[in-house]
Amino acid sequence: MKVDRRELLAGGAATLALAGSRRGADAQAPKPPKAVLKLSSQEGIIPGRDLAERVAKMEKWGFSGIELGGDAGRRIEEVRKVLANHKVKVSALCVGTPGGTLINDDPKVRRSAVDAIKELLTVAGELGSTGVIVVPAFNGQTKLENREARPILIDLLKEIGEHGAKVNGRLLLEPLNRGEAFFLRQLADAGAMCREVNSPGVAMMGDFYHMCIEEPSDMGAFVSAGQWLHHVHLASRTRVMPGQDDRDFTNGFRGLKTIGYQDYCSLECGCKGERDMEIPKAAAFLRDQWAKS
Numbered sequence: 001m002k003v004d005r006r007e008l009l010a011g012g013a014a015t016l017a018l019a020g021s022r023r024g025a026d027a028q029a030p031k032p033p034k035a036v037l038k039l040s041s042q043e044g045i046i047p048g049r050d051l052a053e054r055v056a057k058m059e060k061w062g063f064s065g066i067e068l069g070g071d072a073g074r075r076i077e078e079v080r081k082v083l084a085n086h087k088v089k090v091s092a093l094c095v096g097t098p099g100g101t102l103i104n105d106d107p108k109v110r111r112s113a114v115d116a117i118k119e120l121l122t123v124a125g126e127l128g129s130t131g132v133i134v135v136p137a138f139n140g141q142t143k144l145e146n147r148e149a150r151p152i153l154i155d156l157l158k159e160i161g162e163h164g165a166k167v168n169g170r171l172l173l174e175p176l177n178r179g180e181a182f183f184l185r186q187l188a189d190a191g192a193m194c195r196e197v198n199s200p201g202v203a204m205m206g207d208f209y210h211m212c213i214e215e216p217s218d219m220g221a222f223v224s225a226g227q228w229l230h231h232v233h234l235a236s237r238t239r240v241m242p243g244q245d246d247r248d249f250t251n252g253f254r255g256l257k258t259i260g261y262q263d264y265c266s267l268e269c270g271c272k273g274e275r276d277m278e279i280p281k282a283a284a285f286l287r288d289q290w291a292k293s
C-alpha cells in the first residue's frame, strides 16, 4: 500500500489535537482528596495476651487499623466488643486462598474458592472492613498458564464483585513477587483487571516488600493502580519492620499522595528485636517518610 506522507502528517496533527483536548478534560477533573497515612498492622505482629491488649497498644502507638485473618467470621462478636471501646477499626482481612485457588485447573476447586470468598466478603461488610485480601494462586497451585488463567479469573471476579456490591464487601487482589506467584506480580496488571471487571466489589492492594522486587517504580505502580487501590502492606526490603534496613518509602508514599489515598497502610513483616520497642519506632519512621514524601 502506498502511503501519502501529507495525509499521514495530517492524521498525526489530528491525533495531537485529540490528545490536547484529553489533557484539557483531565485538567477539569476533580482533584483527588488529600491523602492520609492511616497505620494498621496484622493482628499477629502486635504482642499481647488477647485482642483487647493488642488493640490498646496499637491505639497508644497511633495506629488506626487492625488487619485480621481468615477466622474473622468466627470472631465477629469478640471483634465488635473490643473495638467498641477504641478508635482502631478493622482494616483488611488477609486470607490468601480461602476454599482453594481461584485460578485452579479444576473448576470444582474454583467454585469452592468463589463460595468461600463470597462468605468472607459478607463478614468484611459486617465488620466495616476495607476488603478481603486474596491471591489468585501461589506457585504450584495451578496448572493453567497466564493466558488461560486470566479470562477465567475475570469471569469469577465479576460474580464475586456482584456479591460484594450487595454486602458492602470488597475483594482485594494482591500482586506477589515471582518467587511466590508467577500469576499477577505487578500493580498495573491488577489495576487493569479491576478496570475490566469494573465493580465496587473488586479492588486491589500493593505490598512494599513484593513491589521492591517487581516494580521499576513504587510511585508509578501506585499511580497506575489509582482509584482501584484500597490497601497497602508495609515491610522493608528484607521483610522486617520499616526502618530496619535500607528500604525507602518516600517514592511510594508520593504515589499514594498523588492518588489521594484514603485507606490503610498495614504492617505485614517480621521484626528484628523487641516488638514493644521496635513497632513504635517503625511507626515514627513511617510518619517521617510520609512527611518527607
Ligand code: MG
Residues within 6 Å of the ligand: 174, 207, 233, 268
Ligand atoms: Mg502482603
